[in-house]
Amino acid sequence: MVQRSLHEKLRVAILFGGRSGEHDVSIASAMSVIDTLNRQRYDPLPVYLDQQGNWIPHTTPHNAQKGIIGSATDPFPLLAHQTDIAFPVLHGTHGEDGAIQGLLEMMDVPYVGPGVVASATGMDKAVFKQIMQAHGFPILPWILVTSKQLSDSADRVVERIEAAVSYPVFTKPANLGSSVGISRCNNQTELIAGLEEACCYDHRIVVEQGIRPRELEIAILGNDDPQASTIGEIRPKAAFYSYAAKYVSDDSELLIPAPLDVQLAQQAQKLAIDAYRAIDCAGMARVDLFLSLTDDQLYVNEINTIPGFTEISMYPQLWTASGIGYSELLDQLIALGLERHHEKKTLKRTYQYAPTI
Numbered sequence: 001m002v003q004r005s006l007h008e009k010l011r012v013a014i015l016f017g018g019r020s021g022e023h024d025v026s027i028a029s030a031m032s033v034i035d036t037l038n039r040q041r042y043d044p045l046p047v048y049l050d051q052q053g054n055w056i057p058h059t060t061p062h063n064a065q066k067g068i069i070g071s072a073t074d075p076f077p078l079l080a081h082q083t084d085i086a087f088p089v090l091h092g093t094h095g096e097d098g099a100i101q102g103l104l105e106m107m108d109v110p111y112v113g114p115g116v117v118a119s120a121t122g123m124d125k126a127v128f129k130q131i132m133q134a135h136g137f138p139i140l141p142w143i144l145v146t147s148k149q150l151s152d153s154a155d156r157v158v159e160r161i162e163a164a165v166s167y168p169v170f171t172k173p174a175n176l177g178s179s180v181g182i183s184r185c186n187n188q189t190e191l192i193a194g195l196e197e198a199c200c201y202d203h204r205i206v207v208e209q210g211i212r213p214r215e216l217e218i219a220i221l222g223n224d225d226p227q228a229s230t231i232g233e234i235r236p237k238a239a240f241y242s243y244a245a246k247y248v249s250d251d252s253e254l255l256i257p258a259p260l261d262v263q264l265a266q267q268a269q270k271l272a273i274d275a276y277r278a279i280d281c282a283g284m285a286r287v288d289l290f291l292s293l294t295d296d297q298l299y300v301n302e303i304n305t306i307p308g309f310t311e312i313s314m315y316p317q318l319w320t321a322s323g324i325g326y327s328e329l330l331d332q333l334i335a336l337g338l339e340r341h342h343e344k345k346t347l348k349r350t351y352q353y354a355p356t357i
């Protein structure tokens with residue numbers, strides 16, 4: 001990392017774009033982050049990661065959107081010599097799954113947001129559920145199916161699913177986001193179609209009990225002492241919060257705060273913090289819960305370790321509603337990233353074995 005005097009601004013590399021289905025969402029998020037970063041304290045360095053995996057510094061999200069792209073560079077000197085802290089504003093594959101976090105760890109560059117384990121766990125719906133189960137946190141009944149099992153014997157797979165969950169069920173690729181490849185299946189024919197669709201995106205598929213949920217979202221901020229924001233609620237107009245509902249016909253209703261009684265709200269916030277800690281999150285995450293309309297039960301649905309960051313995204317909006325404005329939120333996230341990096345620096349990286357006689 002670059003050494004600089006206390007009075008110089010921190011150079012923040014905003015990494016955006018990426019080889020992911022959520023490339024365009026990332027551009028929109030990065031636009032807001034760069035526009036909001038306090039210029040008195042930070043020097044933002046936009047770094048566009050294109051769909052082919054090239055790293056292109058000094059290309060702003062506005063330019064990336066217009067197709068005005070600079071020239072690619074080697075990411076290593078860029079991170080090592082021009083960056084005090086990296087802010088991966090990347091969603092999905094390679095950005096939110098621990099890959100970029102691993103690269104930054106290797107290069108000893110501080111970064112905003114959760115580390116490798118939390119990112120990878122948050123991204124993998126099956127591993128995430130297993131960890132929630134191990135902690136005894138409430139999740140919906142589910143089973144894991146592989147594409148190999150499906151090609152060996154679809155009948156056996158369907159039998160196993162129907163013994164574990166009842167229709168409607170949701171079929172989800174284990175490692176994806178933004179509702180891509182997710183189907184709501186009301187019967188066996190739809191189940192087979194849903195499994196085939198999910199198989200296009202991953203060889204591991206989560207099949208989950210469908211319910212009629214209220215969808216609650218809670219923003220968490222912090223390292224060792226994470227805090228929960230006020231609770232938000234999404235009311236999709238469509239049958240579920242699909243890709244189209246999220247990004248195409250943006251007519252879902254967003255309620256902040258979610259109308260909930262105080263006790264239930266506190267229970268939801270505690271569950272969100274517990275889940276955050278369970279996967280070793282640091283910095284930030286948005287924890288999504290379901291509240292079943294039939295029995296008022298809370299369920300952990302998922303954790304997004306790099307949530308949407310546009311001004312109208314839930315994560316910054318929840319903090320604004322909780323008294324932390326967008327710019328101050330970015331200050332805190334950067335401070336938390338630096339703090340985590342500093343703590344790691346104090347760890348011993350060598351071991352001298354000294355036998356006791």
Ligand SMILES: Nc1ncnc2c1ncn2[C@@H]1O[C@H](COP(=O)(O)OP(=O)(O)O)[C@@H](O)[C@H]1O
Nearest residue numbers: 140170176177178179180208209210211240241
């Ligand atoms: N078990 C379920 N019951 C009812 N609706 C669900 C269930 N699972 C997912 N959904 C709907 O599908 C959406 C996307 O599912 P989710 O697991 O959050 O995947 P993603 O990571 O793509 O956001 C949810 O926001 C919700 O609207």
Ligand SMILES: [Mg+2]
Nearest residue numbers: 178179288302
């Ligand atoms: Mg979701």
